Amino acid sequence: MIELREFTLAYPGKENLFAPQHFSLAAGESMALCGDSGVGKSSLLYACCGLIPRQIAADLQGEILLQGKPPASHSPAEHTKLVGMVIQNPEIQLFCGTVELEVAFGLENLCVPREEMQTRVREALELVGLWARRGESPSVLSGGQKQLLALASVLVLQPKLLLLDEALSQLDSDACANMMAVLSGLRKRGQTMLIVDHDKNRRAKLCDREILL
């Protein structure tokens, strides 16, 4: 699914963030990236999904291959179907008027027909338990529900690789348990995941192995 060969990166005018990394992640596997704050875990995820260097300038060394090709060489539409990412702050990821429209946003961008959209939106919202709140504004949801909604908005696109950048770190214990239940279900269904999380117990429950940056 994804392979890193002696890969490292540096922001302009700065030193390499981490020592060259060499690892691969097969389909259906779940792996955690760990390390101290500021070591470059999020940056590595951004590189995996092509945001570095497309949106954020950085000097890349070594090779990173997503389905055998560098992330930047996939077309944006292909890319959306390959990788999905949930980031730490759900507030920033949600911008549509209703829960339902939020989930449909990605499908609209990919020109998915309306009938198929309706089915997929329903499935994604039922998976995270938010179907009953589909007509409400995302702003009225709790923090945990917002993060579940952000996850549903990514899952509806059926990405082959799911990246989670400290997606559980801002949640209270109940919300975290809900999110963990959804993620554990995804893992059982064979979803490939690359996770950045500071909590050892959560990593142990969600991941097959860990890489220390």
Add this chain to the structure above:
Amino acid sequence: MKVDPRITILFVLLLSTFAVIFRNPWHMLPVLVSAIIAVLLARAPLLKLLRRLRGVWIMLIFVTLLQTLAAQNWLAGLLIAATVLQRLVILLLGGALLASFSGHVLVQALLQLRMPYQLAFMLSIGLRFVPLFGESFRDSLNAMQLRGVDLRKLKFRTRVKIYTWLLMPTVASGVHQARKLAMAMELRGFGAHECRTAYAPLCMRWHDWLALALVILWAAGMIALRVVL
């Protein structure tokens, strides 16, 4: 029964055009009356908007007074002031009409009016950032006050200086949030194709067609009035 937002957008565009091109207060009066009726019919959140724009009302009164006093003949000045006042009120009422729809409905209307979707989303997300900027600025101000700075006791010049200091982190945080949002949107395929499909497209019903016919008739009437009077 709510009218299709595309008809409302057309009506607001016509209202604003008449407000700008009509220079006689007597021509402007029926436009103003139409705008008030439309706002009442649409049950637009006029009072909420008026409360929010308290500063604008002070400016309106100031402009009216200034226009009246600046003219050589006070009656001519009063007429100019009435025109300016009516113009601004019409524009505000147009805003209130648009505010009666939620953001996503307006975006969908703009998309179906063939506006490029990048532009429609830029408008809607830009508007979403305005309260976020205000919130971020207030947070910084509160943080400063909690550290013992009492703004009420400071001189005007010092207060302005403090506001300038606070502006920089607020703008920086806004830019940071905007970049993160752009990343989240790109990861969900925004801009992947030239066009997009719609999950909840707007459909014209019989009463929308009726409203469209009324708007066209009304616009023709306003133009005729302008020509005749």
